[in-house]
Amino acid sequence: xxxxxxxxxxxxxxxxxxxxxxxxxxxxxxxxxxxxxxxxxxxxxxxxxxxxxxxxxxxxxxxxxxxxxxxxxxxxxxxxxxxxxxxxxxxxxxxxxxxxxxxxxxxxxxxxxxxxxxxxxxxxxxxxxxxxxxxxxxxxxxxxxxxxxxxxxxxxxxxxxxxxxxxxxxxxxxxxxxxxxxxxxxxxxxxxxxxxxxxxxxxxxxxxxxxxxxxxxxxxxxxxxxxxxxxxxxxxxxxxxxxxxxxxxxxxxxxxxxxxxxxxxxxxxxxxxxxxxxxxxxxxxxxxxxxxxxxxxxxxxxxxxxxxxxxxxxxxxxxxxxxxxxxxxxxxxxxxxxxxxxxxxxxxxxxxxxxxxxxxxxxxxxxxxxxxxxxxxxxxxxxxxxx
Ligand SMILES: Cc1ncc(COP(=O)(O)O)c(C=O)c1O
Numbered sequence: 471x472x473x474x475x476x477x478x479x480x481x482x483x484x485x486x487x488x489x490x491x492x493x494x495x496x497x498x499x500x501x502x503x504x505x506x507x508x509x510x511x512x513x514x515x516x517x518x519x520x521x522x523x524x525x526x527x528x529x530x531x532x533x534x535x536x537x538x539x540x541x542x543x544x545x546x547x548x549x550x551x552x553x554x555x556x557x558x559x560x561x562x563x564x565x566x567x568x569x570x571x572x573x574x575x576x577x578x579x580x581x582x583x584x585x586x587x588x589x590x591x592x593x594x595x596x597x598x599x600x601x602x603x604x605x606x607x608x609x610x611x612x613x614x615x616x617x618x619x620x621x622x623x624x625x626x627x628x629x630x631x632x633x634x635x636x637x638x639x640x641x642x643x644x645x646x647x648x649x650x651x652x653x654x655x656x657x658x659x660x661x662x663x664x665x666x667x668x669x670x671x672x673x674x675x676x677x678x679x680x681x682x683x684x685x686x687x688x689x690x691x692x693x694x695x696x697x698x699x700x701x702x703x704x705x706x707x708x709x710x711x712x713x714x715x716x717x718x719x720x721x722x723x724x725x726x727x728x729x730x731x732x733x734x735x736x737x738x739x740x741x742x743x744x745x746x747x748x749x750x751x752x753x754x755x756x757x758x759x760x761x762x763x764x765x766x767x768x769x770x771x772x773x774x775x776x777x778x779x780x781x782x783x784x785x786x787x788x789x790x791x792x793x794x795x796x797x798x799x800x801x802x803x804x805x806x807x808x809x810x811x812x813x814x815x816x817x818x819x820x821x822x823x824x825x826x827x828x829x830x831x832x833x834x835x836x837x838x839x840x841x842x843x844x845x846x847x848x849x850x851x852x853x854x855x856x857x
C-alpha cells in the first residue's frame with residue numbers, strides 16, 4: 471500500500487529546511503530575497519519530471535485538481551465529450567463536469583480498466599478526449615487505447631492516481647498519452663498529505679495548464695508577480711512548499727516502495743494460489759504494475775461479501791472491493807445529475823458487464839511493511855469459502 475507507511479526522518483528534514491534555511495516561506499513563488507534559494511515545489515517538479523522521463527511536471531493541490539488542470543491545459547470545455555471508465559474514483563467524472571464538458575462512461579473488462587471495444591463504440595463527433603485510469607496499480611491496455619485515440623484524433627489523458635511508478639511497454643504510466651495526472655493523497659503510493667501532479671511532453675499544454683492553475687499567471691520572469699502577464703482565466707490549485715518538501719522525500723522512496731509491494735504481492739499470491747474458488751484479475755501484456763493491491767474474482771457478490779467478512783474476522787481488511795464500490799463504480803452514481811440525465815435516468819442497468827465483474831471482485835491491500843504471517847492468515851481465512 472502507500473507511502474505513508476515509510477514516512478520518517480527524511481520528510482521531517484525536508485520540511486525543517488523550509489523553516490530553517492528557507493525563512494519559512496510557504497508560497498512557491500516570489501519572496502526571493504527571504505528564501506535563500508529554497509524552492510521545494512519547483513525542485514519537486516524537476517525531480518518528478520526526471521523520474522518519470524517526461525519534459526514537464528506541474529505540482530497541484532490534489533489528484534482531482536490535477537485532472538481539472540489537465541483538461542484546462544488541453545483546452546477542453548463546454549460541449550466537448552470526454553470518455554472515461556465505469557470503475558474509477560468519482561473524482562475523474564467530477565473533473566469532467568467541472569470543466570463544463572460532458573462525461574461519457576464506458577464499461578471495464580477483466581483487467582478492471584477501460585474496455586477498448588466499449589471505448590470505440592462510445593466515440594462520436596463530439597469526443598474530444600479520453601481519460602483512461604490505471605485502477606489499483608494495474609496499467610490499462612495502453613497499446614490498444616492509444617492506437618484508438620491516435621487513429622480517431624482524440625486526446626488521451628492518463629489518470630495515474632493509483633499507478634504512480636508503474637510502466638507499460640517500458641514507459642512510465644502517465645507519460646504514454648498527451649497528459650498524465652497523479653494523486654499524492656494519503657492513501658497513495660507516494661503522499662504529500664494532499665497533492666497531485668500533471669505531466670506532459672507538450673510545452674504548450676504545460677504553459678496553458680501552469681497558467682490556469684495559478685489564476686492565469688504566466689510568471690513572466692521580466693515582470694514582478696503583481697504586474698504579471700496573462701492571456702486567459704484560471705483558478706488556484708497551487709501546491710505549498712510544505713507539500714513540495716514532503717514530496718521530495720517521498721519520491722526518493724518510490725522505487726523502494728514499489729519493489730517491496732511487488733515482493734509482498736508475490737508472497738500473497740503464492741499463498742492464495744492453493745484456493746480453487748478464485749481467478750486472478752487479468753494483467754495486460756506489457757504491464758508492469760505497482761502491486762498496490764491483489765484482486766481476485768469469486769463466483770458472485772454473495773461470495774465476495776463473505777470473503778470480506780472472513781478476512782475481517784482474521785483482522786485483514788479489503789481495499790475498495792467489495793466494500794467501497796459506491797464511490798468507485800459509475801453504475802451507483804445516481805447523485806450525479808449529469809450522468810443520470812445522459813442515461814435517461816437508468817444508470818444501474820447501463821454498465822452490466824462492469825457490475826458483474828466488480829460485484830464478484832475482492833481486493834486485498836498490499837502493504838510495504840507486510841506482516842510476515844499475513845499471507846498464510848489470509849489463506850486460512852478464505853478456506854471455508856474458496857477451498
Ligand atoms: C482514480 C482516481 N482519480 C483521482 C483521484 C483523486 O485524487 P485526490 O484524492 O488526490 O483528489 C483518486 C483518489 O482516490 C483516484 O482514485
